[in-house]
Amino acid sequence: MSDRFDQDQSVFATNVETLPGVPVEPGVPIEEGPAGAAEPVPLSQWQLFYRRFKRHKLGVASLVILILLFVMCYGADWIAPFPKGQQDLTPGSENQAPSWDHLFGTDQLGRDYFSEVLYAGQVSLRIGLTVAILSTLIGTIFGAIAGYFGGWVDQIIMRTTDLFLIVPAVAVLAVGQQRFGSSAATVSYVLAALLWMAIARIVRGQTLAVKEKEFVEAARAVGASGRRIVLRHILPNCIGPIVVNVTLAIAVAIIVESTLSFLGFGVGSSWGNLLNTARGNYDNNVHLLYFPGLAILLTVLCVNALGDGLRDALDPHAKH
């Protein structure tokens, strides 16, 4: 067996950055002083982050694609070749395969599919973002409180988040849709209500880890109040996982929302709904299935890649 691995000494990659003598902060440029003395010029946190992020080609590309997607969907009024919902009533115009006239073909009612997909994108993207922001906000606050104060506050919050671990998410969300209605806002709230718990756990973990560090002790020693410590010292150090989890939340939200819509429980006009309709009118018109699905796939893919890129840029030494 050793033969196979013989050429691969790199398997045992001792992390170069942790070898003594190798600067741990590769972003620190060195300047030669007058007597040849090297004086490092430190870059600010943001500059360092920016530099590291730029290196992650995939992350950058994903960001660009995402921006493009957003612009295209929200600019549908200008970009879409056909107005929303316009049906071509001439017979034979339905379910056409993609062509130059209709980039994505037409759907079962003769509507231009490309335009449909763009407009549906507005709904899907908005829900994704809303859920992510809401759940991150709530989750971060509760997580930080739980982590910092500990004791029974921590216990209560943790038991509450345990709920998230136990319930079957999609099922609960589906019932939630029935219960609370299915406007885009409601859908977002219900999703966020479940997602914040996952984020809270992660933030709590980070808070606990940071809390033990010496600089927090130091801050407490000079009399900083709890609130100040949390805001100024702990949270900034949690930014890494928080940002990454925002992207994860977006990804999850979009997929779950499309899943619910596909089942018939979500908002009326997102990508998931398009797929639901497509399934009903399938009849071997696979192009109806392609495009909304690809849209979801592309969006979530880029969000995930962006998340990875951000994580690497924010904390290159993090164990993922």
Place this chain on the structure above:
Amino acid sequence: MGTLLLRRLLYSIPVLLVASFLMFWMVRTTFDPTARLRVSRDPAVIEEERERLGLNDSIFTQYRVWLGDFIRGDWGESSRTRQPVSEVIPQAFGNTLQLIVWGVLISALIAIGIGVYSALKQYSAGDYVFTGLTYVGISMPPFWFALIAIHFLAVAPQDWFGLSSPPVKFVGLHDVGSSGLNWDYLQHLILPVLTLSVQLMASWTRFQRSSTLDVLSSDYIRTARAKGVPRGRVIVRHAMRNSLIPLVTVIAVDAGLLFGGLIITETIFSIPGMGRLFFQSLLQGDVVVLEAWMLVVAIFILLFNLFADLAYGILDPRIRVQ
């Protein structure tokens, strides 16, 4: 070890109760069990029914009563099929279990294989390909994969190759009249298992790759090499052993979640399991089934979570409490 587990169990019961109560509350307040009776339209009859079902009591009382019944084994009768729920659910459970077993087995083996390989050959062409695939795997809505798979593996080949029936089946687990482990069963299994495996494999492969990479760069691997342990043995004896421990936990938890998480897959492939049962019950407002379903699924998720902890404790001596 035993006491730790017992404590975890005790802590989980209140959470389970609260979760089940919340779900019960949601279901009870969303659907009206007397809706089917609206045929009668006579308010007196409806009111009588409501009294009979205890619907005018507080939600807490209702829950208490329901829970008591549940524990005693009385799960009620499905308003949709008129079958006792205590028969309906186990039946559905058995079908879902088949999917889960096959899916988890296949996904785990492949994920470990590819994950370790990717880590060993980091930055190779193979690694990039697999990493790309896993990215797609976790970014793809599973139901979409199911639809595309049905089209390209079942429906379209019929046209391409002029077949009389699709090469892989996508309705149910058996053709009419067939049963047991046979080729027909396999044909029916492939697509649904593939669908649920795609997501599992993608996620687990990434995890295993990451875990293996972490382990490979750790100090004790360097020590093992410095001792003169041959490369192959270092990888298998030290690296893999350590890197698999976290994965076991993840697999256990994900498997538990599958009991309530196959709603789409079963619906698309018409598999009479827990997922489809939920979907049909939800559409029809079959409260009785829904309530029992929620609790059963939650219990299993909890059990698998505990199992994950147990496994971790067995495998990692640092966690074992003396």
Place this chain on the structure above:
Amino acid sequence: MAETDLTLDELQIETIPDRDTWRGPLLEVRGLSVSFPTDDGLVRAVDNLSFVLQDDEVLGIVGESGSGKTVTSLAILGLLPKTAQIGGEILFCGRNILGLTERALTPIRGDRIAMVFQDALAGLNPVMTVGWQIAEAVSVHQELEKSELADRVVELLALVGIPNPRERADQYPHEFSGGMRQRAMIAMSIANDPDVLIADEPTTALDVTIQAQVLDVLERVAEKTRSSILLITHDLGVVAGVADRVMVMYAGREAELGTVEEVFYKPSHPYTQGLLASLPRIDRRESERLHRIVGQPPSLIHVPSGCPFHPRCPEAEVPGVCVEERPPVVELSVTHVSACHFAERLHAGTAVPAADAPRDDEQAGS
């Protein structure tokens, strides 16, 4: 870096002579250079380093973080990452082992050259018992019966002073205290009576009281197995107590190399002098400030020209030879060398007036 053919490598290893038959130095490092390409440039961790390890001696390698000492030790056993660019020669009993493949090196690792690492908690596999890991160190090189193996493990644990060795062998690393863990690591490294024992900062992570114990164990054990020790540390006190000879490293190069007496009493390199002067001493007057070496450790990417120490050196000629030329390795005696343009002047200057001469009973540096 040339990669030698598989079979040739193994042949190379097969023909390494026994320690007793070989007459020359046990380990000879010639012109070792190690560089790492990073995003910001090439890090020259070790730059043309040469030294020798003789039979039955303890050589201390001293330097601050970043001086290249750990990289040197890893280079000897071939444990550097593949991205490292390595040049020079490492002769073990006369045979060059630098650049050999993993497979070729495996037989000598742990058997003829062994290593003890700094962090014993991270350095031991957490999911395996200590006894199992020590047994592995033995079983990869020797064929033993299970019971013989177990006995050997107990014997080794006892040798390093671990009480109840038989019970302890079945315990996991996290159940050991820090000092005991380090001893277990030492036990693992001497399992096959190695010729060379490389100890990379074996006591740095320990309390001072435990440090002394562990060093004691190290000494005792090396005596018993007649191993030579390459002791890497940043602590001059450790070196003074245990080493026969000492090499001071700076910026990946040797600054000074000699016997402990020579280096401690007649330091002939400004860096060494600075190090020794900055040691707190009980016999100084209270009002005297602690001496320190000004400046920062150098960047290994943009190493200062000429002598790397010149930006911080009180004796440096700037501008002058110190900036322009890399200092030669000046021989001050058979055993004592210093890499400084003014080595001889400094050496002569260390003939101290009688009043300041160290007293006989004074331990230098501790």
